[in-house]
C-alpha cells in the first residue's frame with residue numbers, strides 16, 4: 001500500500017521576481033491551491049523545515065552559500081534571468097529543506113511512502129558554486145545528499161524538466177552512489193546535456209543524458225524512458241528514487257518546445273513509480289522544478305497526485 005504526503009508552505013510566494021519573469025509568485029499560488037485541494041480530500045500536507053548551512057554545504061561551496069546569504073534583505077540581479085528579492089534566500093533555503101522533509105518521510109515512513117515536494121524557486125540549474133537559471137540552491141541535490149548521509153547507499157535522480165539539470169549533473173558527476181538521468185530538449189538552455197556526458201572517474205556511467213529534438217511528443221519520449229531510463233534504473237538498483245518534476249516540457253509551456261501532454265506526464269510518472277515499486281519498495285520523492293504555464297502546471301500536478309495516490 002502506498003501513501004503520499006505533500007510538502008508545502010505559504011512561504012514560497014515570497015520569492016519575488018521582476019514583472020514579466022516566467023518564474024513568478026503566481027506559480028506558488030498554484031502549488032498552494034493544489035496542496036489545499038489535496039488536504040480538503042483528507043490528504044496529508046506537511047510543513048517543510050529550513051535547510052541548515054551544514055545541509056547546504058553537502059553540495060554547495062561555502063563561498064556560494066555566503067554569496068546567497070549576502071542577498072538577504074535586498075533585491076539583486078545574479079545573472080540575466082536569476083534574481084533575488086529580500087526574502088529569496090530564506091525561501092530557497094526552505095525549498096531545499098522541504099526536499100529533506102520529503103526524503104525523511106520516504107525513508108522513515110512505511111514501505112511505499114511517497115512525497116511530492118511543492119517548491120519554488122526551482123533548483124536543478126544551481127551548481128556547487130553558482131546560482132543560475134532561476135535557481136539559487138540545488139534543492140534536489142541537497143535532498144539526495146541528505147539521503148546519502150542518512151545511510152541510503154544509492155540514490156537515483158530522474159529529471160524530466162525540459163531543461164538539462166546541469167547543476168545536479170555536475171554536483172554528482174564523479175559520484176557512483178548517485179545516478180543522474182536527465183531528458184531534455186537539446187540543444188537548448190543551458191547548453192549542456194549531450195549524450196556523451198556520462199560522468200567522470202568513479203562516476204563514469206552514472207550520468208545518463210537523453211537529449212530530445214524540439215517538437216518531440218509523448219510517444220517518442222515515453223519510448224526513450226522504456227528503452228533507456230528504466231533499464232538504467234534497474235541496473236543501478238537505487239534505495240530511493242527522486243524526480244526533478246519540471247512540467248515545462250508540456251506543449252502549453254511558453255519556454256520549451258517539447259510537446260508533452262498532461263496525459264504523457266501522467267504515464268511517465270507512473271512508469272517511474274512502477275519501477276520504484278520493484279527497485280526501492282516504492283520510496284519516491286518528487287520535487288517541482290520548472291513549469292511556466294499555470295494551467296498546465298496545475299493539471300500535471302493533479303495527475304502526479306492521482307497516479308501517486310493509487311496503490
Ligand SMILES: [Zn+2]
Pocket residue numbers: 161162163246248289290291
Ligand atoms: Zn526547466
